[in-house]
Each structure stands twice: as C-alpha cells, then as structure tokens.
Amino acid sequence: MPLYVTCANRRTIALPELLASRDARQTRQQQWQTTYATPLISFTTVAPGPIKDSELSRRIFNHGIRSLRQMLAASGWQIVHQRCFGLATGAEGLLAVDAPALALKQACIALEQHHPLGRLWDIDVFMPQGELLTRQALAHPPRRCLLCERDARLCARERAHSVNELLNHMERLLHDAENAPQR
Numbered sequence: 001m002p003l004y005v006t007c008a009n010r011r012t013i014a015l016p017e018l019l020a021s022r023d024a025r026q027t028r029q030q031q032w033q034t035t036y037a038t039p040l041i042s043f044t045t046v047a048p049g050p051i052k053d054s055e056l057s058r059r060i061f062n063h064g065i066r067s068l069r070q071m072l073a074a075s076g077w078q079i080v081h082q083r084c085f086g087l088a089t090g091a092e093g094l095l096a097v098d099a100p101a102l103a104l105k106q107a108c109i110a111l112e113q114h115h116p117l118g119r120l121w122d123i124d125v126f127m128p129q130g131e132l133l134t135r136q137a138l139a140h141p142p143r144r145c146l147l148c149e150r151d152a153r154l155c156a157r158e159r160a161h162s163v164n165e166l167l168n169h170m171e172r173l174l175h176d177a178e179n180a181p182q183r
Ligand SMILES: [Zn+2]
Pocket: 145, 146, 147, 148, 149, 150, 155, 160, 161
C-alpha cells in the first residue's frame, strides 16, 4: 500500500494539469461512492511549489496512510476498498470505509491535529451520498498556516511565505517525526 519513495516523479506541474488532476480525483471519488456506497476518505498531502510528487511528499504521504490504517484498525472500522495513486500531480489515497461518517471525520481531524505530521495531511471525508464533511460543519476552526498563526488560506492566497521556507519546515517536521521515540 505505501508508495515507493524513490519512484517520485519530481516533474514541475503547471496550473492546468493541477486543475485537471482535481477533476480526475473528483470523478474517481464519485465512481467509488457509486460502487461502494460507504463513507470515503480521500487523502492527499500539503505540497507547496510546482513539484507535487517528490521523495519528501511521498514520505509524508506514507506516514499518513499508515496512521490512517492504524486509526481505522483501532476503531474497529473495516476498510472495504483502498488504493494509492502515485500521480505526478501529488499522491492520492482513497479508502472506502464501513464507519459512521461523522465519527470517521472526527477521528481524521484528531489525526490531523495531534500527529506530528498531521498538519501536512489533507484528509477529506465524504458522506456515502457524496457530500464533503467540512471542519466548519463539525465546529472546528479552519486550519492554521504551517509557519504562522494565521488562517492557512490567507497565507496561501497572499503567498506570504516562500516555497523554500515551507519545504524546509516540512523537511524539519518529517525529520523530527522519524527520529522521535516510537509513538
Ligand atoms: Zn503564514
């Protein structure tokens, strides 16, 4: 299930390709919803800059998939179907899970908030009918920026931080997480 880190594509991705990849992801999500009719986890990682599939982002992705699977197993929720896509536009994971959607979303938010790498993960949860559960719907505040205390969307819109600053910070988080005592 984890992606091979050394197979990362490392190609520069321009906006049209990124937008097309979002459409393709949405189509895939809808197909899975039709096929499995369960809540769906769509997992991607934060990837600032034009290179979306790197060894760094694959490592962060693999940690996330592992943590998601551990959380699901610990909760007794069964994975009906799962797949990882090593795309040049960024790794994506899809997991159809037999679980109550709201509790599943809460558990995913808890992972994003409490795991040392959680801030680098985007864990979307869809209802069986296809509706995306938002943090706001569950009364969680929007996510903070990686580097400062502001709303992440503001810093992204204003490009408040350089890509290098963001990537360096991500490298540091990954290094700390991989060298911390076993959780
Ligand atoms: Zn910021």
